[in-house]
Amino acid sequence: MISFSRNSRSIIANWWWTVDKVLLTLITIIILIGIFLNFSASPAVANRIGVGSFHFIKRQMLFLPIAYMLMLFLSMQNLKTIRRVAILGYSATILLMIATLFWGEETKGASRWIHIFGFSMQPSEFIKPCFAVVAAWLFDGQQKYRDFPGNILSTCLFAFTLVLLLAQPDVGMSIVVSLIWLFQFFLAGLSLLLVTVLGLVGVGLLVMAYFTFDHVHTRVQQFLDSENNLSYQVKKSLEAFESGSIFGRGPGEGVVKLNIPDAHTDFIFAVAAEEFGLLLCLVIVGLYAAIVIRAMLISMKDNNLFIILSASALAASFGLQGIINMASTLHLMPTKGMTLPFISYGGSSLLATALGMGMLLAITRKNVHAEDKDVGD
Numbered sequence: 001m002i003s004f005s006r007n008s009r010s011i012i013a014n015w016w017w018t019v020d021k022v023l024l025t026l027i028t029i030i031i032l033i034g035i036f037l038n039f040s041a042s043p044a045v046a047n048r049i050g051v052g053s054f055h056f057i058k059r060q061m062l063f064l065p066i067a068y069m070l071m072l073f074l075s076m077q078n079l080k081t082i083r084r085v086a087i088l089g090y091s092a093t094i095l096l097m098i099a100t101l102f103w104g105e106e107t108k109g110a111s112r113w114i115h116i117f118g119f120s121m122q123p124s125e126f127i128k129p130c131f132a133v134v135a136a137w138l139f140d141g142q143q144k145y146r147d148f149p150g151n152i153l154s155t156c157l158f159a160f161t162l163v164l165l166l167a168q169p170d171v172g173m174s175i176v177v178s179l180i181w182l183f184q185f186f187l188a189g190l191s192l193l194l195v196t197v198l199g200l201v202g203v204g205l206l207v208m209a210y211f212t213f214d215h216v217h218t219r220v221q222q223f224l225d226s227e228n229n230l231s232y233q234v235k236k237s238l239e240a241f242e243s244g245s246i247f248g249r250g251p252g253e254g255v256v257k258l259n260i261p262d263a264h265t266d267f268i269f270a271v272a273a274e275e276f277g278l279l280l281c282l283v284i285v286g287l288y289a290a291i292v293i294r295a296m297l298i299s300m301k302d303n304n305l306f307i308i309l310s311a312s313a314l315a316a317s318f319g320l321q322g323i324i325n326m327a328s329t330l331h332l333m334p335t336k337g338m339t340l341p342f343i344s345y346g347g348s349s350l351l352a353t354a355l356g357m358g359m360l361l362a363i364t365r366k367n368v369h370a371e372d373k374d375v376g377d
Contacts, residue, residue, distance in 0.1 A: 011076055012076070014076075015075065015076040015365070017366075018365040018366040018367060019075055019361055019365050020294070020298060020361065020364050020365065020366075022294060023291060023294055023295060023298075023360070023361060023364065024075075024361060026287055026290055026291050026294070027071075027291065027342070027357055027361075029287060030284070030287050030288070030291075030341075030342045030343065031064070031068065031342050033272075033280075033283075033284065033287075033343060034340075034342050034343035034344070035060075035061075035064070037268055037271060037272055037343060038056065038057060038060050038264060038268075038343075038345055039057060040251060040252060040254070040257070040271060040275060041257045041263045041264040041268050041271040041345075042054075042055075042056035042057050042060070042264045042345060043056075043057070044257040044258050044263065045257065045261065045262075045263055045264045048258075048261075056264055056345050059345075059347065060345050060347075060350070062347075063347040063350050063351060064350065066351070067350045067351050067353070067354035068354065070351065070354045070355065070358060071354040071355075071357050071358035071361070072358070073358065074355065074358025074359055074361070074362055075358050075361035075362045075365070076362065077362050078362070079306070079307075079362075079363065081362075082133060082310075082359050082362050082363060083133065083134075083137050085359070086129070086130045086132075086133035086134050086137070086359065087130075087134055087137075089126060089129075089130035089355065090127070090130035090131055090134050092126075093123050093124075093126045093127050093130055094127075094160075094161070094164065096114060096116075096121075096123035097123045097124060097127070097164045097165075097168070098164065099114055099123075100112060100113065100114045100123060100168065101164075101167055101168070104168070105120065112124055112168050112170055119347065121347065121348045122346075122348040122349075123348075124165060124168065124170050124173045125173075125348045125349055125351075125352035126348075126351075126352045126355065127161060127165070127173070127177065128173070128176060128177060128180070128317045128321075128352065128356065129314055129317070129352065129355050129356030129359060130355075131157070131158075131161055131177060131181075132180055132184070132310060132313035132314050132317060132356075133310045133313075133314070133359060134157065135154045135157065135158065135181055135184055135309070135313070136184060136305075136306050136309035136310035136313060137306060137310075138150040138151070138153050138154040138157070139151065139154055139184060139185070139188035139305065139309055140188075140304075140305045140306035140309065142154075142188070143188070143189070143305055144305075151185075151188075151190075154181075154185070158177070158178075158181045161177060162174055162177065162178065165177065166209070169209070169213050169216075171206075171209050171213065171216050171336075172324065172336035172337060172338050173338075175202075175206075175324075175336075176317060176320055176321060176324070176338075178202050179316075179320065180313050180316055180317050180320070182195055182198055182199065182202075183312070183313065183316055184309050184312070184313050185198075187308060187309055187312060188305065188309060216334075219231075219334040219335050219336075220334050223331070223333065223334040223335075230331065231335065232260075233260050233261070233262060233266075233267060233335070234328075234329075234331050234335065236256055236259050236260050236267075236270070237256065237260065237267050237270040237329050237330075237331070238330070238331060239256065240254065240256035240270040240271070240273055240274035241270065241273045241274070241330065243255075243256075243274050244273045244274040244275065244276070244277045244278070245277055245278065246277050246278045246279060247276075247277040247278075247279060248273070248274065248275050248276040248277030248279075248280070249274055249275055250275060251275055251276070252275065253275060254271055254274035254275040255274070256270050256271060256274050257271050264344070264345040265339055265344045265345050265346060266325065266328070266329075266335065266337055266338065266339065266344065267329055268340055268343055268344050268345070269281065269284070269325060269326050269329040269340055269343075270329050272284065284326075284343070285326070288318070288319050288322040288323075288341075289319070291315065291318065291319070292315045292316065292318065292319035295311055295312070295314070295315035295360055295364060296311070296312050296315055296316075298311065298364045299311035299312055299315075299363070299364060300312075307363055307364075310359070310363055311360060311363045311364055314356050314357075314359060314360040314363070315360060317356065318341055318353070318356060318357065318360075321338055321339075321340075321341050322340060322341055324336050324338050325338050325339060325340040325341075325344070326340065341353045
C-alpha cells in the first residue's frame with residue numbers, strides 16, 4: 001500500500017493526503033470493469049470486420065495508460081491550473097470542431113471525426129469537461145466582480161458551442177451540454193422561471209432537429225414505433241437482457257456481441273447484461289451513481305461557487321452520459337450513439353473522460369484553496 005509522511009512537502013505526498021480516495025477508487029473500479037468487458041466484446045466485432053481478434057483491445061490498452069496518467073496528473077493540479085487547462089482545452093476543441101465541418105469524416109450522416117497524426121478523434125467529446133469548467137469560472141466571476149459580465153459571456157459561449165455541435169450534427173452531445181449548462185446557471189442563481197423558459201426553448205430546438213436531421217427523425221421514429229419495428233441493434237440488445245437474466249450466461253458465453261456491430265461501444269452494456277446478468281448491471285449503475293453523488297456532496301461542503309459549479313457539472317455530465325447510454329440500450333430513449341464512460345471502447349471518449357475526472361479529482365481535493373490563494377483571479 002502506498003504511504004507517505006504527512007510532513008512530506010512533495011507534490012505526490014500532498015496529492016495523496018488531499019485527493020478523495022473513495023472517488024479515485026470508484027473510478028478505478030469502473031475502468032477495470034471496462035477492460036474486462038472490452039476483452040469480452042471486442043474480439044467478436046474485430047473478427048466480423050476482418051481486422052484481427054485483438055485489434056480493438058490493443059488500441060484500447062494503448063490509450064488506457066495514457067488516459068489514467070492524464071487523470072492522475074490533472075488531479076494533482078491547483079484550481080488556477082485547472083482553469084487554464086479548461087480554457088486551452090476549450091479553445092483547441094472549438095478549432096478542431098470547426099475543422100471537422102470542412103475535413104471531417106462523415107459517419108452515419110454526421111461529421112464528428114477528424115484524422116490527426118494517423119489517429120481518428122472526435123473533438124466534441126472534449127467539449128463537455130472543458131466547457132463545464134469555463135462556464136463555472138464565468139458564472140463565478142459574475143458573482144465576485146460587479147462589472148464582469150460572466151452570465152452574458154457564458155451564454156454567448158454556450159450558444160456558439162451549441163451551433164457548432166448542431167452543425168456536425170451531434171444532437172446527443174448538444175442535449176448533454178445544454179442540460180449541464182442550465183444546471184450550472186440554476187445553481188449560480190438563475191430563477192426557476194427563466195430555467196423553465198430556456199428549457200422550453202430547448203424542447204423547441206429538439207422538435208426542430210426532429211424535422212431537420214434525417215438520422216434524428218429515424219431514431220425517434222424507431223423509438224416510438226411498436227416492438228416489431230425496433231432497430232436491429234436495440235432488438236438484439238433487449239434479447240441480451242432477457243437472455244442474461246439475473247446471473248448471466250457466463251463470461252464469453254454471450255451471443256449479442258456476434259450480432260451487434262456496436263457491441264464494444266454503444267451497446268457494451270448489453271454484453272454485460274447477457275454474460276454477467278442483472279447483478280453486474282446494478283453494480284455498474286451503482287458505481288456511476290456513487291461517483292456523481294459523492295462528488296456533489298463534497299463540492300456542496302465548500303462555500304466557493306467555482307468549486308460547486310465545476311465539480312457538480314463535471315460529475316453530472318459523467319453520470320448523464322452513462323444514463324443516456326444505458327437508457328438507449330434498454331430502449332428507454334432513442335439511441336444517441338454515446339459511449340459508456342470508461343467502459344466502452346474509444347480513444348477519444350477515454351481521454352475526454354479522463355480529462356474530466358482528473359479535473360474533478362483536483363477540484364474536490366481537501367484544502368485546495370491553500371494551493372490556490374488567487375482562485376478568484
